Amino acid sequence: MLEAETITAAILVIGDEILSGRTKDKNIGYIAEYLTNLGIDLREARVVPDVEEEVVAAINALRKRYDYLFTTGGIGPTHDDITADCVARALDVGIDQDERAIAMMRERYKPEELTEARLRMARIPLGAELIENPISRAPGFMIGNVITMAGVPSIMQAMLDNVAPKLRTGVRVEVETIDAHGLPEGIYGTELAKLDARHPQVSIGSYPSFTGAGFRNQIVVRGRERGAIDAAADEIRKLLAQMTGDGAPG
Amino acid sequence: MLEAETITAAILVIGDEILSGRTKDKNIGYIAEYLTNLGIDLREARVVPDVEEEVVAAINALRKRYDYLFTTGGIGPTHDDITADCVARALDVGIDQDERAIAMMRERYKPEELTEARLRMARIPLGAELIENPISRAPGFMIGNVITMAGVPSIMQAMLDNVAPKLRTGVRVEVETIDAHGLPEGIYGTELAKLDARHPQVSIGSYPSFTGAGFRNQIVVRGRERGAIDAAADEIRKLLAQMTGDGAPG
Numbered sequence: 001m002l003e004a005e006t007i008t009a010a011i012l013v014i015g016d017e018i019l020s021g022r023t024k025d026k027n028i029g030y031i032a033e034y035l036t037n038l039g040i041d042l043r044e045a046r047v048v049p050d051v052e053e054e055v056v057a058a059i060n061a062l063r064k065r066y067d068y069l070f071t072t073g074g075i076g077p078t079h080d081d082i083t084a085d086c087v088a089r090a091l092d093v094g095i096d097q098d099e100r101a102i103a104m105m106r107e108r109y110k111p112e113e114l115t116e117a118r119l120r121m122a123r124i125p126l127g128a129e130l131i132e133n134p135i136s137r138a139p140g141f142m143i144g145n146v147i148t149m150a151g152v153p154s155i156m157q158a159m160l161d162n163v164a165p166k167l168r169t170g171v172r173v174e175v176e177t178i179d180a181h182g183l184p185e186g187i188y189g190t191e192l193a194k195l196d197a198r199h200p201q202v203s204i205g206s207y208p209s210f211t212g213a214g215f216r217n218q219i220v221v222r223g224r225e226r227g228a229i230d231a232a233a234d235e236i237r238k239l240l241a242q243m244t245g246d247g248a249p250g
Numbered sequence: 251m252l253e254a255e256t257i258t259a260a261i262l263v264i265g266d267e268i269l270s271g272r273t274k275d276k277n278i279g280y281i282a283e284y285l286t287n288l289g290i291d292l293r294e295a296r297v298v299p300d301v302e303e304e305v306v307a308a309i310n311a312l313r314k315r316y317d318y319l320f321t322t323g324g325i326g327p328t329h330d331d332i333t334a335d336c337v338a339r340a341l342d343v344g345i346d347q348d349e350r351a352i353a354m355m356r357e358r359y360k361p362e363e364l365t366e367a368r369l370r371m372a373r374i375p376l377g378a379e380l381i382e383n384p385i386s387r388a389p390g391f392m393i394g395n396v397i398t399m400a401g402v403p404s405i406m407q408a409m410l411d412n413v414a415p416k417l418r419t420g421v422r423v424e425v426e427t428i429d430a431h432g433l434p435e436g437i438y439g440t441e442l443a444k445l446d447a448r449h450p451q452v453s454i455g456s457y458p459s460f461t462g463a464g465f466r467n468q469i470v471v472r473g474r475e476r477g478a479i480d481a482a483a484d485e486i487r488k489l490l491a492q493m494t495g496d497g498a499p500g
Contacts, residue, residue, distance in 0.1 A: 017457055019292045020423075021283025022470065024276075028297065033271025042269045044304075045297040047278065050455070056296075078456040079443030086350045109436075115437025135460065152460045173270075186327045186359075193329030205300070206328040207267055210385065210402045220272065247426025 007170040009035055010062040014055055014073040014083050015151055019046050026153050027072045034160060040068065050080045050141035052089070059090035061079035063146050068167065070160075073151030075140065077117040084141070087148055088125035098124035101139050110138040118227040129166075131159045142166065171224045175234045180206075183243055191239050192219065201228035205234070257420040259285055260312040261295040263331050264323040268297050272347070276403050277322045284410060289422035292435045295358050305326055305390055309340040313396050318417065320410075323401030325390065327367040337396055338375035348374035351389050358387040360482065379416075383407045392416065421474045426483045430456075430467035433493055442469065451478035454486075 011031055017023040028045045037044050043066055048054045055074070063069040074083030088095035094126040101122035102114070109118060121138035121181065131147070132138035133155055140149040149159040168207055180188065185206050196204045202223035208215045223229045261281055278295045285292050293316055296367040298304045306315040312320040324333030327475070338345035351372035352364070359368060371388035374380065381390035381397070383405055390409040399409040430438065435456050446454045452473035458465045469486055473479045 007480065016472075017470070018278075018284055018451065019295070020425075021281075021286050021292075022474070023457065024279035027269075028384060029271055029274035031271075032269055036271050042271075043299060047267070049293060049294040055402055073300075075441040076456070076458060077445050079439070080455050081276035113436070115436050115440065117443075118436035120439065121436075136465070154460050154462075175270075177273075182309055186363070186365050187369075189327040189329070190365065193367075195381065196329050197391060205266055206326070207273065208326060210404050212404075215386070219265070222266075222270070242417050 007040045007068070007168050008042060008043045009040050009068040009070060010066045011053075012058050012062055012069060012073060013045065013047040013151075014050065014086075015047075016049045016080070018073075018114045019049055027135050027151070027156055030153065030157065031070055031072075031143070031160065034164075036173060038164060038167065039169040039174070040167065041170070050074060050082060052086055055082065055086040056090045059087060059146065062215070063144065067145060069146045070145065071148045072156050074151055075121065075138070075148060077115075077120050077138075081120065083148055084123050084125060087141075087143065087146055091125060091144060091146065093143070095123055096124040096126065097122045098128075099234055102125075102129055104130070104132065104139055105137050117187060131163045134158050150164050173224055174226060174229055176221045176229050178219045178221070178233060178240070180219060182214075183217065183240055184215070188219075188239060188241055189242075193235070195232070195235055195239060197230065199232040199235075201225060202231060202232045203219040215222050255291045257318070258259045258293045258316040259290050259318040259320060260293060260316045262305075262308050262312055262319060262321045263295065263401075264321060264336075265297075265299040266299045266330070268323075268344065269299055277401070277406055280403065281320055281322075281410065286412075286415065286423060287375055288414060289419040290417065291420070291423070300324060300332060302332055302336055305336040306333065306340045309396065313340070317395060319396045320416060321396065321398045322328065322406050325371065325388070325398060325400055327365075327370050327388075331370065332368050333398055334391070336371050337391075337393065337398055341375060341394060341396065343393070344376040346376065347372045348378075348380070350374075350380055352398060354380070354382065354389055355387050381413045384408050417457065422475060423472050423474055424478050424479055426467045427485050428471070428483060428490070430469060430490060432464075433464070433467065433490055435467050437493055438469075438489060441493075442486070445482070445485055445489060449478065449482040449485075451475060452482045454482060 018025050024234045030043050075083045128141035128143035135155045205220045219230050256333035268275050282292045287472045298308045324331045379392035399406045455470045471482045
């Protein structure tokens with residue numbers, strides 16, 4: 001399903017603060033939606049702590065398996081910001097202070113403000129392209145298929161806008177959402193499974209959400225061919241019309 | 251750091267809808283904070299699609315490495331709900347309709363409402379303990395060190411409350427948060443790194459957040475011994491007091 005002409009991606013979120021629950025990640029959901037709109041299939045996301053061995057292992061596992069790997073977090077000026085060094089180690093390239101990065105940072109900092117700590121943010125793996133950061137200047141970077149961005153959502157989002165034009169994209173997935181109008185999944189589930197098996201060119205999902213007042217189910221048809229999506233969606237609408245339910249979840 | 255007497259955990263979020271960006275995950279952040287409060291260290295989180303091979307591989311990678319694995323999503327009545335079967339396959343145990351689960355579901359459904367699809371929700375790996383679901387009745391389960399819960403946040407949260415008393419917990423991590431009061435990371439970063447190296451019994455992080463009005467930095471000291479936390483926090487306060495800055499980020 002959905003395998004033709006696809007470009008795949010993974011996200012690696014780096015940071016103890018996400019795993020302790022102190023900071024709630026907002027980047028996975030944002031990047032997921034963004035990549036879907038570009039026609040890139042996000043296939044996996046991981047969150048790992050600020051531990052070099054863990055970060056390097058995750059970078060290597062994900063960059064080898066998917067067309068792109070997006071990392072967020074760990075590129076600031078403090079000792080727990082180890083992402084650039086981890087990317088360099090994973091790709092087995094050197095890392096040093098990058099004059100282009102320092103030039104970007106000079107747009108913001110006076111020479112005497114470029115402290116040793118801030119210059120950590122100019123450490124860029126050798127051979128990387130920089131990704132501009134219009135908010136706080138210290139750049140992200142792209143090397144091979146690894147795209148390294150900040151963890152602060154507003155900065156990450158600006159970097160993503162700046163790197164997006166450089167990415168290969170596939171045929172965009174189109175989505176049709178059908179409201180089950182109170183019909184429970186437990187009523188339509190078996191027939192929907194048969195219908196799904198008859199429509200291998202699309203992916204069909206059923207998603208309950210609970211509002212307190214009860215469940216609301218939506219059936220989502222995703223695919224890259226409009227005709228195949230329409231055919232499946234029409235059958236689903238007919239199926240739902242044939243059925244009645246009590247509005248209960250599941 | 252923080253290795254003594256720790257109980258570790260991972261989270262596996264299962265669902266195409268998270269990776270497409272259609273649904274924004276709220277479970278990782280909730281579980282992360284919950285486990286921290288219990289004294290369990292969350293070490294990794296992953297999001298994978300509704301693809302059996304992917305789910306099984308992730309379950310095995312994570313359950314073998316951490317004391318507990320919490321899964322969310324994929325235990326409803328439709329064809330894309332494959333988590334219970336994946337757990338059974340990963341643990342190499344059988345799976346069948348569970349009479350205890352059916353009894354729970356009878357509290358809600360009349361006999362004629364127990365459709366084939368709904369009975370999918372009673373498929374439980376052999377040997378699992380059930381986790382009650384006060385909202386929609388179909389239970390989660392715990393088998394070995396794998397805890398399988400619903401993806402709908404309100405149901406997941408109720409299941410987590412029900413399974414929590416059964417978990418082994420470690421010494422709870424205590425946290426001290428110190429506001430940098432406008433001092434930029436780029437000013438205190440180098441000295442903080444030295445301070446961190448002198449205090450191996452605690453973990454020190456520096457976290458910027460961007461409000462639009464500017465950056466606000468907080469330094470967080472985490473540890474399991476109050477004396478070690480206090481000693482590091484006192485030094486950090488003295489360090490910050492010695493420094494002045496312009497309030498700029500990074």
